[in-house]
Amino acid sequence: MAVELQPTESAIDFTLKILLLGDSGVGKTSLLTRFAHDNFDEQVASTIGVDFAVKKLSVYDKRVKLTVWDTAGQEKFRTLTTTFYRGAKGIIMVYDVSRPDTLLHLEEQWMRELELHGTEADAVRMVVANKVDVGDARRVSWHEGSDFARRHGCLFAETSAKTNIAVANAFEELVLKILETPSLLEDAGLRSGTVLLDSPQSGYGVYDYCYC
Amino acid sequence: MDSSPHDMYGFPITYQGPHQALDYQRAQNLYATQEKAWAKYAAEKRLPKSGYKLKKLIRSGIPPKLRSWVWFEVSGAKQLQSSQAGTAYYANLVRAASLSKAASQVELDLPRTFPSHPYLSCAETGQAAMRRILTSYSLHNPLVGYCQGLNFIVGVILLAVERDEERTFWLLAALVENICYQGSFGHNLSGCHVEMKTLQELVDAKMPRLGAHMKALGCDMSLIATNWFLTLYCVSMPAESACRVLDSLFYEGAKILFRVALALLKTLEPKLLQFDNPGELMKWVKDYVGGILHVGPLMEVAFDGIGKLSLKKVDAVRKDKAVEVQAFMEQRRQQRSQHSPGSSAT
Numbered sequence: 251m252a253v254e255l256q257p258t259e260s261a262i263d264f265t266l267k268i269l270l271l272g273d274s275g276v277g278k279t280s281l282l283t284r285f286a287h288d289n290f291d292e293q294v295a296s297t298i299g300v301d302f303a304v305k306k307l308s309v310y311d312k313r314v315k316l317t318v319w320d321t322a323g324q325e326k327f328r329t330l331t332t333t334f335y336r337g338a339k340g341i342i343m344v345y346d347v348s349r350p351d352t353l354l355h356l357e358e359q360w361m362r363e364l365e366l367h368g369t370e371a372d373a374v375r376m377v378v379a380n381k382v383d384v385g386d387a388r389r390v391s392w393h394e395g396s397d398f399a400r401r402h403g404c405l406f407a408e409t410s411a412k413t414n415i416a417v418a419n420a421f422e423e424l425v426l427k428i429l430e431t432p433s434l435l436e437d438a439g440l441r442s443g444t445v446l447l448d449s450p451q452s453g454y455g456v457y458d459y460c461y462c
Numbered sequence: 463m464d465s466s467p468h469d470m471y472g473f474p475i476t477y478q479g480p481h482q483a484l485d486y487q488r489a490q491n492l493y494a495t496q497e498k499a500w501a502k503y504a505a506e507k508r509l510p511k512s513g514y515k516l517k518k519l520i521r522s523g524i525p526p527k528l529r530s531w532v533w534f535e536v537s538g539a540k541q542l543q544s545s546q547a548g549t550a551y552y553a554n555l556v557r558a559a560s561l562s563k564a565a566s567q568v569e570l571d572l573p574r575t576f577p578s579h580p581y582l583s584c585a586e587t588g589q590a591a592m593r594r595i596l597t598s599y600s601l602h603n604p605l606v607g608y609c610q611g612l613n614f615i616v617g618v619i620l621l622a623v624e625r626d627e628e629r630t631f632w633l634l635a636a637l638v639e640n641i642c643y644q645g646s647f648g649h650n651l652s653g654c655h656v657e658m659k660t661l662q663e664l665v666d667a668k669m670p671r672l673g674a675h676m677k678a679l680g681c682d683m684s685l686i687a688t689n690w691f692l693t694l695y696c697v698s699m700p701a702e703s704a705c706r707v708l709d710s711l712f713y714e715g716a717k718i719l720f721r722v723a724l725a726l727l728k729t730l731e732p733k734l735l736q737f738d739n740p741g742e743l744m745k746w747v748k749d750y751v752g753g754i755l756h757v758g759p760l761m762e763v764a765f766d767g768i769g770k771l772s773l774k775k776v777d778a779v780r781k782d783k784a785v786e787v788q789a790f791m792e793q794r795r796q797q798r799s800q801h802s803p804g805s806s807a808t
Contacts, residue, residue, distance in 0.1 A: 275570040295697065296571050296610055298614070317741045329650045329791065330651055332794075333682045
């Protein structure tokens with residue numbers, strides 16, 4: 251894939267907001283940590299509220315800044331996370347291959363939340379099957395996962411944050427797809443995500459771009 | 463002998479630089495002063511009669527060795543316990559713990575509750591104790607059941623009260639049932655929504671520039687403050703610092719959560735105004751708060767540097783916000799029923 255990690259701090263062509271969704275304990279925080287810091291911590295604490303990381307990529311000739319949001323998974327937290335959906339261009343829905351219920355909940359719970367609160371009709375969605383390192387404890391096959399993703403019009407990837415299988419590839423595939431979707435890039439340039447406080451045409455604050 | 467540095471509750475400490483080592487030393491030096499101030503009361507096992515005197519004493523920090531006693535006395539936990547005739551109540555709940563519907567979520571969280579702490583990460587001891595407390599509590603208070611965040615509160619209290627499980631249980635009950643705003647840990651966290659909106663309004667009133675800046679960035683208050691209110695700072699700050707917050711929280715009530723939040727935001731305001739991205743702002747705040755090894759100066763701002771903040775004022779704002787939150791929950795409920803499987807989705 252024509253992706254090069256960590257370009258220099260120079261001008262960014264696009265800032266893209268990515269969300270990680272899915273049940274508690276499926277490995278959202280670990281995927282974030284693996285992707286953003288190439289690290290895995292056996293002793294990760296449960297996320298209360300939200301977590302966040304930035305990762306810069308070069309994709310073809312574009313410099314892309316990903317702002318990746320990770321949220322608490324317990325059901326009662328879903329009311330709190332509605333504001334995080336705003337402006338998300340890519341949605342990664344994660345399940346744990348050793349817990350079939352976590353795949354079921356993507357359909358019953360998380361996709362419905364997305365329908366209700368997502369603001370980008372064309373946002374690219376990806377289903378990620380995490381923890382493929384579990385060996386015999388696996389309860390959801392590749393076929394079940396990929397069929398599910400296809401049925402719902404989502405990209406699909408199998409990953410292990412722990413043993414570093416395909417995590418970067420999954421994010422890169424998502425980004426490529428976003429970059430191929432012009433409607434998602436309309437406001438992903440300098441105008442959103444990053445407000446340049448010192449840029450003469452932008453003044454101060456995102457309200458400058460309200461055209462209504 | 464442990465080889466790596468750890469704090470008085472056994473958490474490993476990593477200093478981000480020499481100033482942090484110095485900060486921690488400063489916090490340690492305070493304990494001698496606190497012990498002196500409390501010596502008379504500790505010796506006689508009684509609290510000052512004057513509420514004003516007691517508030518001042520507690521605000522300056524309860525010596526760690528006295529926390530178990532003072533917390534239990536001032537929080538209302540003791541009354542809650544005695545309202546359930548006899549000490550068998552907790553033991554009976556523990557016996558019934560297998561009935562808890564919260565058990566599976568508790569199991570998911572136990573290994574993720576302070577995993578770097580030697581006792582709390584030990585399956586046979588610390589985790590087993592937290593499991594008993596959390597599942598018992600879910601049976602005792604079915605409206606709350608279990609809420610992520612309570613695990614961290616229980617972890618810190620358990621250490622602070624010298625691993626007394628039953629006392630931790632009643633202190634948790636006092637916090638959830640009497641001290642924190644109603645519904646903060648309930649099934650849709652509506653109380654937490656109210657607290658976030660209330661904090662937003664207090665910030666807008668007391669720090670309008672910061673309020674406007676965060677609004678312009680689309681940085682909702684809940685992004686930075688959810689874990690402050692749902693773990694009572696127990697996961698946000700190092701444990702010894704969080705215990706200073708708990709000291710006053712137990713005695714003065716939930717307005718302390720706002721005082722500390724406002725003090726943090728006020729202290730950090732110049733820096734926060736420079737951020738142009740909500741996520742980076744949130745992350746920076748999280749890292750900063752996680753590194754507060756000497757909480758004394760922050761507590762001074764909380765008590766003396768943010769102006770008047772009465773419970774009456776907080777309650778008045780909460781009342782308004784509760785109406786908004788109720789409308790939001792109702793709207794959400796309707797939307798969800800319209801989108802139920804079977805109906806034609808968009």
